[in-house]
Amino acid sequence: MITLRPLFLQRILVSSTLFCSALLTPFGVFYANAVSQPxxxxxxxxxxxxxxxxxxxxxxxxxxxxxxxxxxxxxxxxxxxxxxxxxxxxxxxxxxxxxxxxxxxxxxxxxxxxxxxxxxxxxxxxxxxxxxxxxxxxxxxxxxxxxxxxxxxxxxxxxxxxxxxxxxxxxxxxxxxxxxxxxxxxxxxxxxxxxxxxxxxxxxxxxxxxxxxxxxxxxxxxxxxxxxxxxxxxxGWSEIRLLVPNKTTDMDPKRPSLMTFSGGAFASQIPQQARASIANVDAKLLLQLKQRSELQQGMRYQFLTDGDRVTILADGKSAHSSTPEVGINAVTHLAQVLAGFSWPKNQASLTQSFIAQMIGLGIYAEQFGDIGYSDDFMGKMTLAPTVVKSTEQGTELVMNLRRPLGKSPELLERQTQAALKAWQQDHGVRLEHIETYWGEPxxxxxxxxxxxxxxxxxxxxxxxxxxxxxxxxxxxxxxxxxxxxxxxxxxxxxxxxxxxxxxxxxxxxxxxxxxxxxxxxxxxxxx
Structure with a gap:
């Protein structure tokens, strides 16, 4: 079994999301789903x-x-x-x-x-x-x-x-x-x-x-x-991890194909860098990609060509994942540059599609089903893809969330699974090794x-x-x-x-x- 959790989550399962309550209650720390009133x-x-x-x-x-x-x-x-x-x-x-x-x-x-x-x-x-x-x-x-x-x-x-x-x-x-x-x-x-x-x-x-x-x-x-x-x-420090399978269908050796997509360094940092490679790129497609990239403020792109193959290097701005609003996520922005093209279905294109469709350029889970919410004092829940790593089995995708008071772990789990199920049905693919952790605010x-x-x-x-x-x-x-x-x-x-x-x-x-x-x-x- 592939271990997708970071070290400190390796022994934590979804069923143990309230693991810390027993330790904290004697010290007088209380958690509630009520709206805080400063x-x-x-x-x-x-x-x-x-x-x-x-x-x-x-x-x-x-x-x-x-x-x-x-x-x-x-x-x-x-x-x-x-x-x-x-x-x-x-x-x-x-x-x-x-x-x-x-x-x-x-x-x-x-x-x-x-x-x-x-x-x-x-x-x-x-x-x-x-x-x-x-x-x-x-x-x-x-x-x-x-x-x-x-x-x-x-x-x-x-x-x-x-x-x-x-x-x-x-x-x-x-x-x-x-x-x-x-x-x-x-x-x-x-x-x-x-x-x-x-x-x-x-x-x-x-x-x-x-x-x-x-x-x-x-x-x-x-x-x-x-x-x-x-x-x-x-x-509450929270996380969704999954594996986009190594699946390839309808590959045409002459058709433009997204071959790789990756980015990010570790789970609690907004990625500063991301990269993708595309095969069978003609001059028209290359121009379209460059024009799209120029519309994004704060991002810097390099397009490295080798015959009809292009490698795109995206450079944004790193930040603590608890403050995604001060960073510029290179992963989400690169996924947006690549969105809307009919890439043949494979590991890289499914990963890019998931990020573009389920997350987009927003930071508050606006496109991730119904999981988004807010607390009057603590603010909105944030969601950011922080690690996209290609392996032989597929692409590991880590999404870091910071959740306020207002929803239970059980409700968030149901809404997350529903959103993932809908995306999988739309794309005819089964995401693997889906793991979630809901830390307590x-x-x-x-x-x-x-x-x-x-x-x-x-x-x-x-x-x-x-x-x-x-x-x-x-x-x-x-x-x-x-x-x-x-x-x-x-x-x-x-x-x-x-x-x-x-x-x-x-x-x-x-x-x-x-x-x-x-x-x-x-x-x-x-x-």
């Missing part, structure tokens, strides 16, 4: 003088050092590799060694639990948890001006470019130096500040779930792996530190009356009690984690250091 206005508190003073001290004293430390962490290619763990992968071993060295340098305690590293300040029983991760998504070096694992500060002045700068090595560094600034001043702590660095957030949550069965997390937690002002709702709007975090953000950003937000991303905060995401990305600014040329601005990096320091002071220091 409060229109939150009463903000004044940030304490101590928090403001220490925040500014942190930047003045350690601002440049944080960048030096970030460069060291970025240098390790901490991408998950099948068959290796953080305890056997040399890149992770060296990454953790650097964390241990930096912890000692800053006077913080350090404990290595394999998949989990704990870095702390203070020995109180009560804790403030700070949740991060040290692994990163793959990067294509051809799409970077310098190595993804070299902190690039020169290609674009003002940007810190490198894999992990925003997701999530930058936040690790700023949290550690925020703790150091607090330690320098010798203030009394009401809570231990405990930074957790998980080593497989991007690939496999099971080791973290296992760790939590024998570990007592803090009763209030901050996840620094999303955006500001404060995230109180996350859509999270709503956490009653955490006790919500108002404090909003106050810190409003004070340092200058944004008046900040309100909680919902995101399409799915973070480890789902596994912790009273976990709110706080940065590192600003609202309304493109999030570059998972994209090629990932970066964070130097200005934002320093602002994060200020806000994390202040937040830790307000939540963990005795006043």
């Amino acid at each position: 409060i229109d206005h939150y009463q903000l508190n004044s940030v304490s003088t101590m928090a403001d003073t220490l925040a500014n001290y942190a930047v003045a004293k350690y601002g440049e050092q944080t960048i030096v430390s970030l460069a060291k962490l970025v240098s390790f290619n901490t991408v998950a590799i099948d068959g290796l763990t953080p305890e056997t992968n040399p890149e992770f071993i060296n990454f953790k060694s650097e964390l241990k060295h930096l912890s000692a340098q800053l006077g913080l305690d350090y404990a290595d639990h394999g998949y989990v590293v704990l870095i702390g300040l203070g020995d109180n029983d009560r804790k403030l948890g700070v949740i991060t991760h040290g692994d990163v998504q793959p990067a294509d070096p051809k799409l970077w001006k310098k190595s993804p694992y070299e902190l690039d500060m020169t290609s674009t002045p003002g940007l810190l470019i490198g894999r992990g700068t925003e997701d999530d090595k930058g936040p690790i560094v700023t949290a550690m130096y925020a703790m150091k600034a607090i330690k320098d001043k010798g203030v009394s702590l009401d809570r231990r500040i405990e930074l957790m660095v998980y080593m497989a957030e991007e690939s496999d949550w099971d080791p973290l779930k296992t760790f939590l069965t024998g570990f007592t997390p803090a009763d209030i937690n901050i996840t620094i792996d999303a955006e500001y002002p404060v995230v109180t709702a996350e859509k 999270k709503l956490m709007d009653n955490a006790p530190h919500l108002q404090t975090l909003l106050s810190v953000f409003g004070h340092f950003s200058g944004v008046k009356n900040p309100k909680p937000v919902a995101i399409g991303g799915s973070t480890n905060s789902k596994l912790f009690p009273n976990a709110l995401s706080f940065g590192p990305a600003m609202p309304g600014v493109e999030y570059t984690g998972h994209s090629e040329q990932e970066f964070i601005t130097r200005e934002q990096f320093m602002l994060n250091l200020k806000m994390y320091t202040a937040a830790f002071v307000e939540l963990a220091v005795k006043h």
Whole structure:
């Protein structure tokens, strides 16, 4: 049997879509299909003088050092590799060694639990948890001006470019130096500040779930792996996978035929690149394809000819699959360029047809039967094809979805199967290995530190009356009690984690250091 799931979904079946409810309910995280009702206005508190003073001290004293430390962490290619763990992968071993060295340098305690590293300040029983991760998504070096694992500060002045700068090595560094600034001043702590660095957030949550069965997390937690002002709702990471069979009918050796169609790098990235090859192309058809491609804004195409065979290279814009609206999906756009031609039925043309007809250029499942829907606070469900990979058995197609509150997994499953059945009947083909996973959306709007975090953000950003937000991303905060995401990305600014040329601005990096320091002071220091 062909395994189509990513590593962290290999043991999850459709029937277990509510797998996390038992783990989460004791911590006070509740899921519902009701429409969320955000409060229109939150009463903000004044940030304490101590928090403001220490925040500014942190930047003045350690601002440049944080960048030096970030460069060291970025240098390790901490991408998950099948068959290796953080305890056997040399890149992770060296990454953790650097964390241990930096912890000692800053006077913080350090404990290595394999998949989990704990870095702390203070020995109180009560804790403030700070949740991060040290692994990163793959990067294509051809799409970077310098190595993804070299902190690039020169290609674009003002940007810190490198894999992990925003997701999530930058936040690790700023949290550690925020703790150091607090330690320098010798203030009394009401809570231990405990930074957790998980080593497989991007690939496999099971080791973290296992760790939590024998570990007592803090009763209030901050996840620094999303955006500001404060995230109180996350859509559920979901997926549809299938195999378009290797089927060939009515092939005419003289007729134009779509021979290959592929694109995408990994499941949670909007594809920047796609390619297709066509046989028996004449001048008229080539002109039509080029004219179509020129109508698409933001896309770049190359047409490589070899006799009567043409290879089309499509280049769009990568993005985190939770924010498909900021990317330009090369797969869907190339499928649209190729739509409307009577290609002979084969593996490539069926794949292209499925994408063009069932997804199109939309990002909200507008053409995928009846599965599309929306929540007033969390927004619309998104759907994006992220991986199209040709194999001997057929073409593997991965579609990444981010679903809000409003529909049950059972209803989504029925609607998905109905849409797929209708398409198969129309095309006289049987899709194989259809697999779905419906992650649960999270709503956490009653955490006790919500108002404090909003106050810190409003004070340092200058944004008046900040309100909680919902995101399409799915973070480890789902596994912790009273976990709110706080940065590192600003609202309304493109999030570059998972994209090629990932970066964070130097200005934002320093602002994060200020806000994390202040937040830790307000939540963990005795006043």
